[in-house]
Amino acid sequence: MYQNRVKSKARLIIRILAGVSLSGCAGSAIAADAPKSAVKRPTLERFKEEHLQKTHQDAEAVRKARQNIGLPTGWRDIRSIFHAHAEDSEHTGGTRPEMVAEARKSGVSALFLSDHFRPPRDFVTPERAGLVDGVLLVPGSEWAGFLILPTKSVINKMKTPANELLDAVRENDGMAFLSHVEERQNHSMEKLDGQEIYNRHYDAIVDSKGLMSLVLAMTSKKTIDDFQHKIDQYPDETFAFQVEYPKLYLEKFDRELLKKRLTGVAANDCHHNMVLLVKKIDDTAVLVGTNVDKDSQMRRIPVSLAPGISELVAGKKPGDVIAKVDLDPYHRSFAGSSTHIFSKELNDKALREAVKGGRAYVSHDWICNPEGFWVDVKDSQDKNIGMIGDELKFQADKSQSVHVRLPAPSALVRIICDGQVVGESTNCTEAKFKVEKPGVYRVEAFQMLDGEYRGWIYANPIYIR
Ligand SMILES: [Zn+2]
Numbered sequence: 001m002y003q004n005r006v007k008s009k010a011r012l013i014i015r016i017l018a019g020v021s022l023s024g025c026a027g028s029a030i031a032a033d034a035p036k037s038a039v040k041r042p043t044l045e046r047f048k049e050e051h052l053q054k055t056h057q058d059a060e061a062v063r064k065a066r067q068n069i070g071l072p073t074g075w076r077d078i079r080s081i082f083h084a085h086a087e088d089s090e091h092t093g094g095t096r097p098e099m100v101a102e103a104r105k106s107g108v109s110a111l112f113l114s115d116h117f118r119p120p121r122d123f124v125t126p127e128r129a130g131l132v133d134g135v136l137l138v139p140g141s142e143w144a145g146f147l148i149l150p151t152k153s154v155i156n157k158m159k160t161p162a163n164e165l166l167d168a169v170r171e172n173d174g175m176a177f178l179s180h181v182e183e184r185q186n187h188s189m190e191k192l193d194g195q196e197i198y199n200r201h202y203d204a205i206v207d208s209k210g211l212m213s214l215v216l217a218m219t220s221k222k223t224i225d226d227f228q229h230k231i232d233q234y235p236d237e238t239f240a241f242q243v244e245y246p247k248l249y250l251e252k253f254d255r256e257l258l259k260k261r262l263t264g265v266a267a268n269d270c271h272h273n274m275v276l277l278v279k280k281i282d283d284t285a286v287l288v289g290t291n292v293d294k295d296s297q298m299r300r301i302p303v304s305l306a307p308g309i310s311e312l313v314a315g316k317k318p319g320d321v322i323a324k325v326d327l328d329p330y331h332r333s334f335a336g337s338s339t340h341i342f343s344k345e346l347n348d349k350a351l352r353e354a355v356k357g358g359r360a361y362v363s364h365d366w367i368c369n370p371e372g373f374w375v376d377v378k379d380s381q382d383k384n385i386g387m388i389g390d391e392l393k394f395q396a397d398k399s400q401s402v403h404v405r406l407p408a409p410s411a412l413v414r415i416i417c418d419g420q421v422v423g424e425s426t427n428c429t430e431a432k433f434k435v436e437k438p439g440v441y442r443v444e445a446f447q448m449l450d451g452e453y454r455g456w457i458y459a460n461p462i463y464i465r
């Protein structure tokens with residue numbers, strides 16, 4: 001199927017959706033929803049081997065169709081991770097050297113750290129900043145519902161009211177983002193540079209059945225073997241089985257973009273703390289938990305609930321770790337979601353400037369490496385007049401158009417203006433949308449995996465005033 005898509009690369013379907021008002025949409029309902037697929041699979045169904053396999057095959061086909069395409073002269077696509085944890089709390093399993101090594105291996109060039117604040121320890125320290133083995137570290141903290149990335153220590157401001165803290169953080173190129181947006185839907189964005197537009201942790205917490213299925217997978221020899229087999233064969237698909245379209249996050253983003261410029265980033269929220277463990281209590285029960293849990297935090301599962309435990313505990317001593325499945329090594333978390341920054345240089349100052357300028361997009365990289373993705377605005381002479389993050393003046397003769405270019409065919413590319421879908425293009429590596437009205441325009445790209453549209457790219461907006 002994808003082979004045909006490559007051949008039909010030039011084919012371009014532009015459909016302005018019926019019923020969408022083309023005159024000013026500011027103030028209208030913010031209602032972009034996940035695109036409708038033929039099927040919507042519950043996460044428990046996605047977690048079954050046959051569906052992981054089909055998802056894997058479909059993603060593999062996208063990757064095979066991918067071509068290396070360069071960016072306009074001078075620009076680099078710098079793959080970065082926002083909201084990253086290492087050796088910063090009792091619930092974090094990973095270390096900073098481990099994270100840097102995995103970043104290098106994965107093609108991640110910058111890590112925007114989010115240390116859980118543990119006074120009196122500061123998080124703006126020399127070892128958390130600058131290039132380490134070719135990976136740029138940007139010191140920061142997850143605190144009071146924000147990702148803060150100051151350029152100098154704000155340790156004496158951490159306990160001050162939010163407004164005071166944010167003012168201190170944002171001095172001299174410091175940045176602050178709203179985090180875990182589900183908990184603060186109505187939070188003011190006045191003193192913030194942006195917000196998370198995707199958060200892996202949110203997908204996990206709203207899917208308690210999916211989380212429970214991971215625990216139950218650890219309660220018999222057969223299910224543990226099956227689980228390990230899935231991780232070996234389909235690691236990224238398994239890690240992504242709970243990932244959904246981030247409607248709640250994007251709704252807030254679209255609503256706030258009507259008021260001010262903001263940059264959306266992906267909350268990776270990696271901790272390397274999902275190494276699932278089974279410990280023997282006695283012949284009648286086990287504890288199931290993770291590498292960061294104390295025994296008291298693990299879940300006790302008795303034989304009466306999971307008969308397979310009898311076989312698991314046979315011949316083991318109480319306290320023995322019987323089984324271990326590592327779901328979230330850093331490289332897999334990174335593949336799950338990252339933030340790509342368009343910058344001409346890789347250094348702290350350049351990346352801050354690019355992020356503040358909105359020159360970034362969020363991607364679920366495991367589906368297919370998105371590098372080569374580019375959006376620009378052209379005039380009637382086909383001349384480039386703007387890119388992601390830019391502010392442009394609306395041309396009343398409607399001669400402007402937004403051009404999207406992708407390194408692999410996308411099942412669906414859509415453009416959203418002020419929170420409403422105003423154009424779609426299917427099965428294409430290029431898409432072009434006419435600018436019919438002023439507004440805040442952002443692009444989303446999806447892939448069809450196992451019959452479902454799965455989000456691939458969520459770009460930051462272009463502002464056409
Ligand atoms: Zn944490």
Ligand SMILES: [Zn+2]
Nearest residue numbers: 083114142269
């Ligand atoms: Zn976090």
